[in-house]
Amino acid sequence: MQETRLDTARIRAARWVIDPVFLDTPLYRCETLEPNLGCAVSIKLETANPVRSFKGRGTEVIAGRLAEHGPSAVVCASAGNLGQALAWSGRRRGLDVTVVASRFAPATKLDRIRALDARLVLVDGDFEAARERAAAIARHDGVRLVEDSLDIETCEGAATIGLELVNTPFDAVLIALGGGAMATGVGHVVKALAPGAEVICVQPLGAPAMTRSWHRRRVVTTDSADTIADGVAGRRPIPAVLDDLLLVADDAVLVREASIIAGMRMLFDHAGLVVEPSAALGVAAMLEDRDRFAGRHVVTIVCGGNVDMDAYRRWVGTAA
Amino acid sequence: MQETRLDTARIRAARWVIDPVFLDTPLYRCETLEPNLGCAVSIKLETANPVRSFKGRGTEVIAGRLAEHGPSAVVCASAGNLGQALAWSGRRRGLDVTVVASRFAPATKLDRIRALDARLVLVDGDFEAARERAAAIARHDGVRLVEDSLDIETCEGAATIGLELVNTPFDAVLIALGGGAMATGVGHVVKALAPGAEVICVQPLGAPAMTRSWHRRRVVTTDSADTIADGVAGRRPIPAVLDDLLLVADDAVLVREASIIAGMRMLFDHAGLVVEPSAALGVAAMLEDRDRFAGRHVVTIVCGGNVDMDAYRRWVGTAA
Numbered sequence: 001m002q003e004t005r006l007d008t009a010r011i012r013a014a015r016w017v018i019d020p021v022f023l024d025t026p027l028y029r030c031e032t033l034e035p036n037l038g039c040a041v042s043i044k045l046e047t048a049n050p051v052r053s054f055k056g057r058g059t060e061v062i063a064g065r066l067a068e069h070g071p072s073a074v075v076c077a078s079a080g081n082l083g084q085a086l087a088w089s090g091r092r093r094g095l096d097v098t099v100v101a102s103r104f105a106p107a108t109k110l111d112r113i114r115a116l117d118a119r120l121v122l123v124d125g126d127f128e129a130a131r132e133r134a135a136a137i138a139r140h141d142g143v144r145l146v147e148d149s150l151d152i153e154t155c156e157g158a159a160t161i162g163l164e165l166v167n168t169p170f171d172a173v174l175i176a177l178g179g180g181a182m183a184t185g186v187g188h189v190v191k192a193l194a195p196g197a198e199v200i201c202v203q204p205l206g207a208p209a210m211t212r213s214w215h216r217r218r219v220v221t222t223d224s225a226d227t228i229a230d231g232v233a234g235r236r237p238i239p240a241v242l243d244d245l246l247l248v249a250d251d252a253v254l255v256r257e258a259s260i261i262a263g264m265r266m267l268f269d270h271a272g273l274v275v276e277p278s279a280a281l282g283v284a285a286m287l288e289d290r291d292r293f294a295g296r297h298v299v300t301i302v303c304g305g306n307v308d309m310d311a312y313r314r315w316v317g318t319a320a
Numbered sequence: 321m322q323e324t325r326l327d328t329a330r331i332r333a334a335r336w337v338i339d340p341v342f343l344d345t346p347l348y349r350c351e352t353l354e355p356n357l358g359c360a361v362s363i364k365l366e367t368a369n370p371v372r373s374f375k376g377r378g379t380e381v382i383a384g385r386l387a388e389h390g391p392s393a394v395v396c397a398s399a400g401n402l403g404q405a406l407a408w409s410g411r412r413r414g415l416d417v418t419v420v421a422s423r424f425a426p427a428t429k430l431d432r433i434r435a436l437d438a439r440l441v442l443v444d445g446d447f448e449a450a451r452e453r454a455a456a457i458a459r460h461d462g463v464r465l466v467e468d469s470l471d472i473e474t475c476e477g478a479a480t481i482g483l484e485l486v487n488t489p490f491d492a493v494l495i496a497l498g499g500g501a502m503a504t505g506v507g508h509v510v511k512a513l514a515p516g517a518e519v520i521c522v523q524p525l526g527a528p529a530m531t532r533s534w535h536r537r538r539v540v541t542t543d544s545a546d547t548i549a550d551g552v553a554g555r556r557p558i559p560a561v562l563d564d565l566l567l568v569a570d571d572a573v574l575v576r577e578a579s580i581i582a583g584m585r586m587l588f589d590h591a592g593l594v595v596e597p598s599a600a601l602g603v604a605a606m607l608e609d610r611d612r613f614a615g616r617h618v619v620t621i622v623c624g625g626n627v628d629m630d631a632y633r634r635w636v637g638t639a640a
Contacts, residue, residue, distance in 0.1 A: 027341075028368065029370055030370070031436075048368060050349055052592060115352075272626075273594065307592070309588075
């Protein structure tokens, strides 16, 4: 394998910085999903922790290293989950955390960021507008800017998921693709330690920038993003992250909104899991291409559960 | 502490027999529940495993020890979760598993027992009728009878949850009370290793036999049980289990059905957890006695998630 920006020894070292509440998350065969999907399915569950997503792994690495130099300030743009996680990691270390988010992000994510004592700055645009504002705040205030997927700690943190996958055999892993921290991090570890397994990234058709970039092997941006999977709705892939993704991903696929909703409903009805749309991308990919996965053992990373419950009730149809 | 039937060294040893997929389950502060409950709440989550309840811990101990002597047969009565767990543990060790259950048990639990290749025998009565039939089958066929809460392995398995609690400080643990395996097992460990913490058992008002027995310090049976919490709907406490419970429990409380439903809804809306009624008993107890828990740090064991989804949709009410 050509070298990515990641290093397996550094990823192993990251485990020592991360609060154990985010590590060694459940990994289990979910046979109740299998009749509907036609393959063996294992769930890697990243929702049973204080911030209900995998993002705490990365923010622990960032905040842990920052705090070594005493109290300081940090700012990030977030679709909602990174901000919660950075607020959680920063609060317990006395860091001054500012999160910039779109005012159209799910209210539940914004409320949680506030509840975790972070300063929340809302922008009128989408996630890309939040990225610009966060960079401006960092420049103006002279504080550390955390850039999801670009900052190597965010990738190293996510990559620790990979270390927890490779002890048991599997044929393919399905990874939600947004900025690329999880895909490049987990992908790096899988390619290094379980090279026989296929690394497949999954993105919504409505927010396809990184997937299109991967297929064309150059950055492709989009003018808009339109998906319920708010956690992965970026439009401007980061070149260095794309370079890594080209080295570790075997494929990148796009799925329809209806499949994401069907995936959420299936995880609710047959696995008893409440997940946000981004966390259902893997099941959506299995639903859209059963032949590809038939008879294989597929791991899907259920990466977050921060979802507006009114919208969730509509999606999974909880009116009996 | 006077001696229970349990032994902490044996409980530690049980961890080596239990498949790791059931061990070291998530334990985390759930701040999103706290504004509604008025205390610090930690969740111990036992639903993210192949049988979606804590019962696998005990059946692993039973099946592991049985299998040491080569293939054999085993029968149990089950409200649904023990049967699934014994079927899972037996299947991978080549044991011949028979489960006796009430035909009124949730269809989802019965379907799962069948799917796990166990022989399922249905009785017309309730769980106590299933217990009688299982004993008769064991006598007639000369096979091992597994009696939940009486067989020490079921308590030792459940007690391993306790080992995973005592490393972090807490003020009280709320434990669903049915036959008593979890309450005596976890209670034993907490009293041995974290004696300052309060052990509180929670049972539905509609199935109060063990709680009434604990308060009167002698076995009290009831003629019927009427609760949605099917996992804890026993009517005839086992004397040896009551004796242990008297040594380790600080209190046993009864909660209303409406509180159980409110607890399920709260876990769904504010923690993103799909749980069966028995697993909401702890939250129900907090809802019914806020003053008791105000300002304290309470751990609640979310012990199972096998729930009929049509009923669940009604309970968590839902039309947005």
